[in-house]
Amino acid sequence: MFTNLNLAIYFLYVLVLLNVVFIAAIYIIKMKNIRKQQMIDRFQWKFRDYLTYLQVNLEGKERLRVPPFSMNAVEKAALQERLNEMIDSFTGGPSQKLLELCDDLGFVTKHMNRLQSRSYRVKVDAAYHLGCMRVKEAVPGLLQFLETHKYNSALFVIARAIARCARDELDVRVMVSTLMMHKKEFSDLLADIIQEANVDHAALFGEYLQSGNPALVRLGLAGVKDYHDPRVASAVYRLLDSKDKEVQRKAVHIYLKSAHFLPRNVLNKLIRHERVDIRLLTIRALTELKNHAYLNEMKEALMDPDRRVMYASAVGLLELGNEGVEVLCGSALEMKGAGRGEVIQGIIEDEIKNLSTKLHDVEHLARYNAIMYTYEKTFDKNKRIYRIV
Amino acid sequence: MRIIEYYLQQDSWLNLLREFLLGYGYLAMFYVIAVTAIYFLIFGLSIRHTLPLKRGFQYNSIKKLSGSEHVPPVSLLVPAYNEELTIKENVRSLLALNYPEYEVIVINDGSKDDTFQVLVEEFQLKKISAIVSDAIKTSKVRGIYHNPEYPQLYFIDKENGGKADALNAGINLSHYPLISTIDADSLLEKDALTRIARVYMENPEDTVAVGGNVRIVNSCTVEDGIVKDVTFPKKLLPALQNVEYIKAFLGGRIGWSAVNGLIIVSGAFGVFQKEKVIAVGGYRGGYPGEDMNIVIKLHRYCLENEIPYRVAFCPDAVCWTQAPDTYRILSSQRKRWGRGNLKNMVEEGFSMVFRPRYKVFGMLTLPYNILFETLNPYFRISGMLAILGYWLLNMTEWKTLVVFGLVNFLSCFILSLGALYIEETAFSRYPKLSDLNKMLLYSFLMFIGYRQIGVLWRLMGHIDFFRNNNTWGTMVRTNFNK
Numbered sequence: 001m002f003t004n005l006n007l008a009i010y011f012l013y014v015l016v017l018l019n020v021v022f023i024a025a026i027y028i029i030k031m032k033n034i035r036k037q038q039m040i041d042r043f044q045w046k047f048r049d050y051l052t053y054l055q056v057n058l059e060g061k062e063r064l065r066v067p068p069f070s071m072n073a074v075e076k077a078a079l080q081e082r083l084n085e086m087i088d089s090f091t092g093g094p095s096q097k098l099l100e101l102c103d104d105l106g107f108v109t110k111h112m113n114r115l116q117s118r119s120y121r122v123k124v125d126a127a128y129h130l131g132c133m134r135v136k137e138a139v140p141g142l143l144q145f146l147e148t149h150k151y152n153s154a155l156f157v158i159a160r161a162i163a164r165c166a167r168d169e170l171d172v173r174v175m176v177s178t179l180m181m182h183k184k185e186f187s188d189l190l191a192d193i194i195q196e197a198n199v200d201h202a203a204l205f206g207e208y209l210q211s212g213n214p215a216l217v218r219l220g221l222a223g224v225k226d227y228h229d230p231r232v233a234s235a236v237y238r239l240l241d242s243k244d245k246e247v248q249r250k251a252v253h254i255y256l257k258s259a260h261f262l263p264r265n266v267l268n269k270l271i272r273h274e275r276v277d278i279r280l281l282t283i284r285a286l287t288e289l290k291n292h293a294y295l296n297e298m299k300e301a302l303m304d305p306d307r308r309v310m311y312a313s314a315v316g317l318l319e320l321g322n323e324g325v326e327v328l329c330g331s332a333l334e335m336k337g338a339g340r341g342e343v344i345q346g347i348i349e350d351e352i353k354n355l356s357t358k359l360h361d362v363e364h365l366a367r368y369n370a371i372m373y374t375y376e377k378t379f380d381k382n383k384r385i386y387r388i389v
Numbered sequence: 390m391r392i393i394e395y396y397l398q399q400d401s402w403l404n405l406l407r408e409f410l411l412g413y414g415y416l417a418m419f420y421v422i423a424v425t426a427i428y429f430l431i432f433g434l435s436i437r438h439t440l441p442l443k444r445g446f447q448y449n450s451i452k453k454l455s456g457s458e459h460v461p462p463v464s465l466l467v468p469a470y471n472e473e474l475t476i477k478e479n480v481r482s483l484l485a486l487n488y489p490e491y492e493v494i495v496i497n498d499g500s501k502d503d504t505f506q507v508l509v510e511e512f513q514l515k516k517i518s519a520i521v522s523d524a525i526k527t528s529k530v531r532g533i534y535h536n537p538e539y540p541q542l543y544f545i546d547k548e549n550g551g552k553a554d555a556l557n558a559g560i561n562l563s564h565y566p567l568i569s570t571i572d573a574d575s576l577l578e579k580d581a582l583t584r585i586a587r588v589y590m591e592n593p594e595d596t597v598a599v600g601g602n603v604r605i606v607n608s609c610t611v612e613d614g615i616v617k618d619v620t621f622p623k624k625l626l627p628a629l630q631n632v633e634y635i636k637a638f639l640g641g642r643i644g645w646s647a648v649n650g651l652i653i654v655s656g657a658f659g660v661f662q663k664e665k666v667i668a669v670g671g672y673r674g675g676y677p678g679e680d681m682n683i684v685i686k687l688h689r690y691c692l693e694n695e696i697p698y699r700v701a702f703c704p705d706a707v708c709w710t711q712a713p714d715t716y717r718i719l720s721s722q723r724k725r726w727g728r729g730n731l732k733n734m735v736e737e738g739f740s741m742v743f744r745p746r747y748k749v750f751g752m753l754t755l756p757y758n759i760l761f762e763t764l765n766p767y768f769r770i771s772g773m774l775a776i777l778g779y780w781l782l783n784m785t786e787w788k789t790l791v792v793f794g795l796v797n798f799l800s801c802f803i804l805s806l807g808a809l810y811i812e813e814t815a816f817s818r819y820p821k822l823s824d825l826n827k828m829l830l831y832s833f834l835m836f837i838g839y840r841q842i843g844v845l846w847r848l849m850g851h852i853d854f855f856r857n858n859n860t861w862g863t864m865v866r867t868n869f870n871k
Contacts, residue, residue: 015799022806153445189590311520
C-alpha cells in the first residue's frame with residue numbers, strides 16, 4: 001500500500017540525489033577555479049619576459065610580435081585580460097600597437113565570430129572584448145545586439161563596447177537613441193560611456209542640450225557638468241528657468257562653474273531664487289570666484305532666511321580678504337541681538353581659533369593678523385590690539 | 390466502577406489530545422511545505438540571477454568608474470557608540486576609498502569610552518559652528534568638529550539617543566544626495582562604494598536603496614584598514630555565522646531583490662536616497678531594527694504614493710564586519726534582532742500584510758517574514774512538543790520520525806549548498822579548498838544546536854519586547870586582526 005511515508009521516502013531519495021549533485025558541482029567549480037588560478041599564476045611567470053618586451057617596445061615603430069610559444073585557452077584569456085588593461089592605460093601610438101597585436105593574436109577574429117554565437121553568455125563576453133579592442137567592424141553587430149537586449153546591467157556593457165568601437169558620431173547617436181527607448185533615467189552613466197567614444201564630446205553634449213527631448217537635455221547636462229568653458233555657460237543659460245527642478249539645479253550648477261563673469265541681472269535672480277539649493281549653489285560659486293565685485297550680494301545673503309545660505313555667505317566673505325572680513329564684522333555687529341549676529345561672530349571666532357594653531361605658516365599668520373585686527377576694531381574698540389609677528 | 394469511569398475519562402482526554410495533535414500535524418505539515426516552497430523559490434531566483442549579476446560586475450569596468458566624474462557623491466554616515474578600539478582604523482579605511490567625491494560623517498552617540506578623544510586627537514579636529522539642516526529631529530548635538538586638512542571628514546558629538554538618532558543627526562549634516570550607513574566596527578573594501586554606485590547609476594530615479602554584502606572579518610588579516618588575507622574564521626561561533634551570512638546574503642537577498650521584495654538593507658553597509666529617507670521621517674529611534682524599519686517605510690511610501698522604485702542588492706560591494714565570538718554577545722545580538730523584527734512587524738508589517746496595494750512586498754515578503762521569521766519560534770517549539778506527544782501517545786514510530794527529520798534536514802541543507810554554489814560560481818572569496826571543506830562542515834554543524842538555540846534567542850527577544858526591555862544589550866568590540 002502506498003502511504004505518506006512512502007511518498008516521504010521517495011522525496012528523501014530525490015533530496016539526497018540533489019544534495020549530492022550540488023556538492024559535486026560545488027567541488028568541481030572550486031577545483032576549476034583553483035586550477036585556473038594556478039594556470040594564471042604560471043602564466044605570470046611564463047609570460048614575464050614577453051610582457052617586459054611589450055612594455056619596452058610600445059613606443060617604437062616596429063609592429064609588436066606575438067609570443068614565440070603556443071598558448072592554451074586559459075593562457076590566451078589571461079594574456080587578453082592583460083592586453084585589455086594595457087589598452088585602457090595607454091593612448092595614441094602605444095594603444096594602436098596593442099590593438100594591432102590583438103588582431104595578430106587572432107583575438108579580434110575569435111570574438112567577431114563569438115558575437116554571432118547563439119549563446120547569450122558568449123555574445124556578452126564577445127561584446128565586452130570587442131569593446132576593449134576597439135574593433136570598429138564590430139559596431140553593426142553590437143548595435144543589433146543592443147537593439148534586442150533587455151534592460152539590465154549587460155545592456156550597458158554592450159553600450160560601452162559600442163562607444164569604444166564607434167566609427168563616428170552617428171554610431172554613438174544610434175547607441176544613445178536605442179538606450180533611450182528603455183525610458184529610464186541613466187544620464188550620468190550614459191555620459192560616462194559616451195566619453196569613451198573617440199568623437200567630439202563637447203559638440204555632441206552641446207547638441208543634446210539644445211534638444212527638445214528632456215532625456216537628451218539631461219544627458220547633455222550630465223556630459224558638460226565638468227566643463228569650465230564660457231560656451232557651456234551660454235548653452236545652459238536657457239535652462240536656468242527650466243520647470244524640471246533637477247534640470248534647473250544642474251543647469252545653475254554648470255552655469256555658475258563655467259561662467260567667468262556673472263551678469264548682475266542673472267546673479268540677482270539666482271541669489272533671490274525661491275529654492276534654497278539654488279541660492280546655496282550661487283553663494284558657493286561666488287565664494288570660489290573670490291571677486292570683490294560681488295561683495296554686496298554676499299552681504300545681502302547674510303540676511304537670507306535659510307541659515308545654511310547665511311553660513312555659506314559668511315564663509316565666502318572670510319575668503320574675500322580684508323574687505324570681506326570688514327563687511328562680515330560690520331554685519332555681525334549690526335545684527336547683534338537677533339541671534340544671527342552672534343552666529344556670524346562665532347564663525348569669525350572659529351576662523352581666528354583655527355588660524356591661531358597654524359601661526360608657523362607666514363600666510364596663515366598674515367591672515368590671522370588681518371582678521372584679528374578687524375575683529376577687535378569692530379567688537380572691542382577700547383581693547384589693545386596685538387599683532388603676532 | 391469508579392476505576393472504569395476514571396479510565397474512560399482518561400481515554401476520552403487522550404483521544405481529544407490525539408485529535409488535537411493530528412490536526413496540529415496537518416497544520417505543521419502545510420506550514421513546512423509553504424516555508425520550504427518559498428525558500429526554494431527565493432533560492433531559485435537567487436541562483437537564476439547570479440550569472441546576470443556576475444556579468445554586471447565582471448564586464449562593467451569598476452576601475453574606470455572609480456575615476457569617473459559621473460559617479461554620484463555620497464555622504465558616509467558612521468554612528469559610533471563605545472568604538473574606541475576600532476574607530477581610528479575604520480575612519481582611516483573610509484578616508485582611503487577609491488571614490489571621486491564623498492564625505493565621512495562620524496557621529497559619536499554619547500559614548501562612555503574614549504571614542505571622542507581618540508578621534509579628535511587622531512585627526513586634530515576642531516569645533517566649528519556649522520549650520521545644519523533640521524529636516525529630522527534628533528537629540529542635542531554638542532558640537533561639530535572638522536579639520537580642513539581632512540576636508541572629507543566631519544565629526545558630530547551628540548548626546549546618546551541610539552543608533553537611529555545618530556544616523557538622523559548625520560543626515561542633517563550631510564551635503565550630498567546619497568547617504569550610506571556604515572557600522573563603526575566594519576571595514577569597507579576600497580571599491581565597494583563604486584560597485585554600489587554602478588548599480589545605482591543604472592537606474593538612479595527608481596533606486597531608493599542599495600544594500601551591500603556583509604562578510605565576516607574574524608581571522609582575516611587586516612592592514613591599514615584593508616582586508617589583505619581572507620581566511621575562514623577559526624573560532625566556532627564566527628565560523629557558524631559566516632556560513633549563515635553567506636546563506637542569508639547570497640541565497641536570500643539576491644532572490645528577494647530580483648522580485649523587489651527585499652525587506653532589509655543591512656545597517657552595516659547600505660546606500661539610500663537622502664530625499665526619500667527624509668520623506669519617510671528618517672530612521673525610527675528608540676528601538677533596534679532600524680535598518681529593517683527604514684526599508685519597510687520606503688516600500689510603504691513609494692507604494693502608497695505610486696512612485697516607481699526598487700530596493701536593490703549589490704553582492705560584489707563588500708563590507709567586512711566583526712562577528713560576535715562569545716555566546717554572551719551573540720545571544721544579546723540575536724535577542725535584539727528578534728525584538729527589532731517583532732517591533733517592525735507590529736508597527737508596520739501587520740498593517741500592510743496581504744494587501745494587494747503593497748504588491749510583492751505585501752503579498753509575499755511580509756507574509757513570509759511574519760509567518761516564517763517572526764512566528765518561527767512558536768512553530769518550532771510547539772513542533773518539538775508535538776513530536777514528544779506523538780511519541781508518548783504512540784501515534785508514530787521511529788522510522789517515520791527519522792524519515793521526516795531527514796527530509797527536513799536535507800531540504801534545508803540544500804539551501805546552504807545553493808548559497809555555497811553562488812559563492813563559488815560568482816565570487817570565490819575563500820581561495821583554499823580547505824575553506825570550502827570548512828564551509829560545508831559548518832553548514833552541516835549549523836543544524837546541531839546552533840539553529841535551535843537561535844530559535845530560543847529569538848523567543849527571548851520577543852519576551853524582552855513584551856516586557857518593554859528596550860536596551861541595546863551587550864556588545865564588546867575588539868581590535869581587527871583578532
